[in-house]
Amino acid sequence: MSKNEIDILKKALVREREARKQAEKILEEKSRELYTLSRKLKHDLNETTSELKGVFDNLVDAYVLMDIKGNVLKMNDTATTLFGYNPENEKINVVKLIYKEDMAYAMQSFSQLVKNGAFSDYQARVNTKNNGVRSVHINASIIKNEEGKPIGAQGIVRDITQQLANALKLEEQQKQLTAIVNNSSLGIVLTQYGKIIQTNKAFEEMLSYSKKELQEKEVQDISLAEDYSVSRGLMEALNKGEIDNFSVNKRYVKNDKTTIWARTNVAAVRDKKGAIKYQVALVEDISEDLKLEKERKQLILDLERKNRDLNDFAHIVSHDLKSPLRGMDTLINWIQEDYASAFDEKAKDTFRMLLNKVDKMDSLIDGILKYSSIDKTDKGNENVNLQELVTSVIDILHIPKNVLVNIKNPLPNIKGDTSRLQQLFQNLLNNAINAIDKEKGLVYVDFEDNKTHWKFSISDNGKGIAEVYTKKIFEIFESLGDKDTSTGIGLSIVKKIVEFYDGDIWVTSKVGKGTTFHFTLKK
Structure with a gap:
């Protein structure tokens, strides 16, 4: 290398x-x-x-985890509280939780769960340890292994027991409300900004429309044009929140184009923010009432006219009758004076009887005038001391020496007309005195203080009145006394005065024992 x-x-x-x-x-x-x-x-x-x-x-809702055989493996706190069981401390199978009557339905639903892999909106009843039977809503799904084989299931459980109870209660209340609305004699209409939403049977019959026909209309369509403008202004104030309700009399146009008068009470239905949601109207047909009221007013006018005519007639007749009576009285007295020496005692008695008849006729005419004028006089607002008034009446009456008139308790002060009250007590006291047939006559005046009325009584120990006459004596021209001296008007005047002061008068009596006249006067 x-x-x-x-x-x-x-x-x-x-x-x-x-x-x-x-x-x-x-x-x-x-x-x-x-x-x-x-x-x-x-x-x-x-x-x-x-x-x-x-x-x-x-988790707010209960959560339950179980194996494919239904053995509960896991529960959250909400589930433990709901069912009362804890799978960490005790074995539990979901079959134990199923309500007996719902078992078939539960098994069928579980089969569907396994087949489809999930279900929702399952509703049934379950047994719990501490809370009794509860109604629940369940959404559940199957848990599978890696091979896709079901090995368990899980579910979200919601307790809907109270929800169902509330729904049942609401349904019952709705049924009751529907029954009330449908059977109400008043027409009921639900509107929304002038559009008719709902009506009841009474309103439909009132206007001769079907429910469907009315729901296709607005309030304006069934209202008379000149009346609608008034109610429209009130409705606008209602919608603006200026008022919450109002009442108005208006005319409605029926299906046959005729009209009826109705009293309509409208109230607002608002949301939490105060905005208008609906308007509810209660409608009452007052056509007949208005007709009757019109007739009543006309009747009152006719009665007032007739009373005026009768009063005028009474005065005219009394004037025309009294003139010849005065002439007769004068002539009789002249004859008696001029020819006194020519008449024997029998003739003189005849003239005295004739003069008595003239006096009675004069008294009768005065009585008729008094009777006819009672309800033409104002009731008066004088503060009348009855103790003084009755005492003065006793002083001016002719009371025989054998008769004692006694006021048991001090009489009250009342509001009224002095002359009318004097007439009342004078007539009753005079009747009581004239009824005395005992050697020792007693007449008592007494009173009681009731809530709304004064109650008076005038009693005597005289000859009494048979029961068959106790009501008849208050009729005009009826008399039980001396036919020659009594006009038969006194007690009818008494009754009319008592009724004029919104009172009642009645009599209790025993023949041979005495009589008591009771009467009330409104405070």
Whole structure:
């Protein structure tokens, strides 16, 4: 080997050593990188496993892992709480959890799971250790090995017991609401910005439209044009949130183009932000009510006119009757004076009877005037001291010496018209005094304070009234007293005054024992 060849070989060996060192250096760097990467992957894997475990343990829904035979291998905390079992401490098969009546359905669903690899929206009942029977919703899938053979299954289980109970309760409430709406005598309409969304049977019958026909219309289509402008303004205020409800009387156009008057109450249905979602209207047909109200007003006007006419007639008749009565009274007195010496006692008695008849006729005319004018006078707002008023009435009455009139309790002050109240007590006291047929006559005035009325009573121990006459005596021109002196108007005037003050009057009596007149006056 020549020197030149030896030099070339040496150089080659030097290059080979340098190349080996370079390769070893590269290999060392790559090994270091690989080690660092390996450590990082292991850390990331542990971190990911920890994160997955956290997700598994904190899953809101229950998670169940089982083998292909149904033996539970794993449950998360939610599943353990739901079922009451822990597979780490006890063996459990899903068959034990299936509700007996749902067994066939469960087996059929499990076969479908194995065949199709997954199912969703499975709903059934399960037995739990502590919570009784629960309703659950399950989404499940099959777990397979590398060869594609099913080796287990996993499922997400959600407890829907309360959800189903709430849905059932809501359904029942909806049925009740539907029954109320459908059987309501009021028309009910649901609208959205003027468009009719829903109606009930009463509203459909009210306007003679079908539900479908109404749902194709707007409120404007069934409203009379001149009335709609008013309700439209209120509806705009409702939509703007200025008001939450309103009531309006308006006319609706029926299917046959006739109209009805209806009272419409509209309320807003708003969302959580206060925006309008719907408007609900309750509609009541008031056409007949308005007709009756119109007739009532006309009847009142007619009655007022007739009362005025009767009152005028009473005054005219009394004037026309009293003039000849005064003339008769004067002539009789003149005859008695001028021919006193020519008449015997029988003739004088006849003239006295004639004058009594004239006086009775005069009293009768006065009574008719008083009777006809009672409801023409304002009830009055005087503060009347009844104690003083009744005392003064007693003082002016002719009371025989054998009769005692006594006010049992101090009488109250009441609001009213003094003259009317004086008429009332004077007539009743006079009747009581005239009814006395005992050697010792007693008349009592008493009262009670009721919630809304004063209750008075005037009692006597006189001859009494037979029960058959106790109601008849309040009728005009009916009298049980002396037909020659009694006009039969006094008690009818009393009754009219009592009713004028929103009270009642009645009588209790026993023949031979006495009579009590009871009456009330509104406070």
